[in-house]
Amino acid sequence: MASYQIVTDSTSDLTPKLVEELQVEVIPMEFILGDEVYHNFPDAREMSSKEFYARLRAGEMSKTNQINTVTFVETFEPFLQRGLDVLYIGFSSSLSGTYNRALEAIAQLKKKYPQRRVVPVDSLAVSMGEGLLVYYAALKQQAGASIDEAAEWVSVHRYSLSQYFTVDDLNHLKRGGRVSGTAAFFGTMLGIKPVLHVDNEGHLIPVEKVRGRRQSLAALVKHMGKTAQ
Numbered sequence: 724m725a726s727y728q729i730v731t732d733s734t735s736d737l738t739p740k741l742v743e744e745l746q747v748e749v750i751p752m753e754f755i756l757g758d759e760v761y762h763n764f765p766d767a768r769e770m771s772s773k774e775f776y777a778r779l780r781a782g783e784m785s786k787t788n789q790i791n792t793v794t795f796v797e798t799f800e801p802f803l804q805r806g807l808d809v810l811y812i813g814f815s816s817s818l819s820g821t822y823n824r825a826l827e828a829i830a831q832l833k834k835k836y837p838q839r840r841v842v843p844v845d846s847l848a849v850s851m852g853e854g855l856l857v858y859y860a861a862l863k864q865q866a867g868a869s870i871d872e873a874a875e876w877v878s879v880h881r882y883s884l885s886q887y888f889t890v891d892d893l894n895h896l897k898r899g900g901r902v903s904g905t906a907a908f909f910g911t912m913l914g915i916k917p918v919l920h921v922d923n924e925g926h927l928i929p930v931e932k933v934r935g936r937r938q939s940l941a942a943l944v945k946h947m948g949k950t951a952q
Contacts, residue, residue: 726806726808727807727810727842727864727870727873728747728748728802728807728808728809729745729747729748729809729810729811729857729860729861730747730748730750730798730799730802730809730812731747731748731749731812731813731853731854731857732749732750732752732790732813732814732821732853733749733751733752733762733763733764733765734752734814734849734850734853735749735812735814735846735850735854735857736851736853737854737857737858738765739765739766741854741858742765745858745865746861747857748798749764750790750794750795750798751763751764751765752787752790752814752821753787753788753790754785754787754788755785755787755788756770756778756783757783760788789819789820789821790821790824790825791824792824792825792831795824795827795828795829796828796832799811799828799832799841800832800835800836803832803836803841804836806839807839808839808840808841808842808870809839809840809841809842810842810860810864810870810873811829811841811842811843811844812844812846812853812857812877813825813844813845813846814846814848814849814853815845815846815847815849815853815925815926816845816847816925817924817926817927818849818925818926818927822843822845825843828841829841829843840870842870842871842874844874844878845881846877846881847881847882847921847923847924847925848881848884848886848921848925849886849921849927850886852884852921855884856877856881859876859877859880860873860874860876860877863876884921885946885947885950885951886921887918887920887930887943887946887947888918888943889916889917889939889942889943890916916932916933916935916938916939917929917939918930918931918932918933918939918942918943918946930946
């Protein structure tokens with residue numbers, strides 16, 4: 724295997740099994756629920772998805788923190804000390820400042836380890852889109868691709884992703900500042916379900932509004948049919 728370590732964020736939503744099989748390092752994002760700060764580890768060791776969503780449905784509000792510069796330094800540095808380079812595939816910089824914190828860490832480490840490299844790639848994606856890029860980068864690595872070849876593959880193919888999704892509860896978008904309280908209230912009354920898309924610049928944009936859960940899922944299938952190759 725090529726001598727570099729692939730690192731990503733937990734926003735890539737890789738399963739514990741895939742993390743182990745691909746031998747990637749996943750940095751957990753922080754989220755706040757109630758008065759406690761939790762870390763979103765792939766194995767959900769601090770809180771299960773079931774508990775998290777149950778508490779949201781009960782009316783609690785969750786906020787997230789960026790991965791800070793210190794955490795990136797602490798994650799990257801052990802690999803550099805072992806003589807490995809690092810390929811970091813990060814959460815869309817258009818949706819979070821996390822990627823920029825990684826760049827700050829890389830600048831610090833470059834001075835300390837001039838013979839080693841940390842190569843960053845902005846996935847311009849989130850969730851399974853980001854995870855898919857990490858997955859294929861790891862397969863490239865296992866097949867012998869160099870760090871530059873793997874980084875180039877991700878940089879090119881991030882524009883081939885088709886990321887559409889819908890939500891069943893507008894209140895979650897309201898809490899995240901994506902829709903106004905008024906829009907959430909009337910949308911809920913009318914059964915409106917938005918279809919959203921992550922564009923090629925990594926922005927989250929609404930593309931369609933339909934009525935009812937079934938129609939929203941049908942809309943996803945429609946968009947998949949238009950974009951699948």
